[in-house]
Amino acid sequence: MSKIIMITGATAGFGRATAKIFAKNGYDCIITGRRKERLAALEKELAQYNIKVLSLHFDVRNSDEVASAVGSMPEEWKQIEILVNNAGLAVGLEKIDAGILDDWNRMVDTNIKGLLYVTRSVSPLMVARRKGHIFNIGSIAGKAAYEGGNVYCATKSAVDSLTRSMRIDLLKHNIRVTQIAPGMAETEFSLIRFKGNEEKAKAVYKGVDALTADDIAEVIWFCASRPGHVCINDLVITPTQQADVFFTNRITDS
DSSP states (O other), X not given: OOOEEEESSTTSHHHHHHHHHHHHTTOEEEEEESOHHHHHHHHHXXXXXXXXXXXXXXXXXXXXXXXXXHHTSOGGGGOEEEEEEOOOOOOOOOOGGGOOHHHHHHHIIIIIIIHHHHHHXXXXXXHHHTOEEXXXXXXXXXXXXXTTTHHHHHHHHHHHHHHHHHHHHTGGGTEEEEEEEEOSBOSSHHHHHTTTOHHHHHHHTTTOOOBOHHHHHHHHHHHHTSOXXXXXXXXXXOOTTBSSXXXXXXXXXX
């Protein structure tokens, strides 16, 4: 029987790249997302690897949609080996006194609640089989706060804490739990943060050879492909030009 991976937020960035590398290595893929047309396009792209694909269209922020989508899957698709909680975002950089409530709610509902809703629906399937591996996509922003990061940093700090708690809770069930905490990675992340402002989004990575979605996907694959007795609990990855959220060596043309 083929192994199955489920990836939230699979329609772009880390999620899309992860689906491709696991499909290339023979995994059947459950891809989820809010954008139907992108799910359909990714499903067609993954077909080249001669694996099976199940597309689930739902919003991780809606607990009823999550429970219904996972609960109604055919039984053969419920044998999930790997879950990648990838859906997440940053919105805005306003200081705390000028924060936009809709932005705050969007980040909390996606980055924390969405991760919890999906994990709550999928983890019992792993517990029943006494086997599985859960990946939570965190951020170096969950390791240290920065100006204007307030709520985003708080949500990723929650992911950091939840990952450690999940590892303890699921220990006796032989389930591995890994957090991947990237630094500067050039995907749609900044474009979403700045609400479509391409100039501001590009400026974030100016002078830095940033990480790519493929870089993160390869790290997820590495962690997942370790022998069964090995669990990489927490992995921080940055560009060579970035040490942490504060120190970056930008190379600019003189």
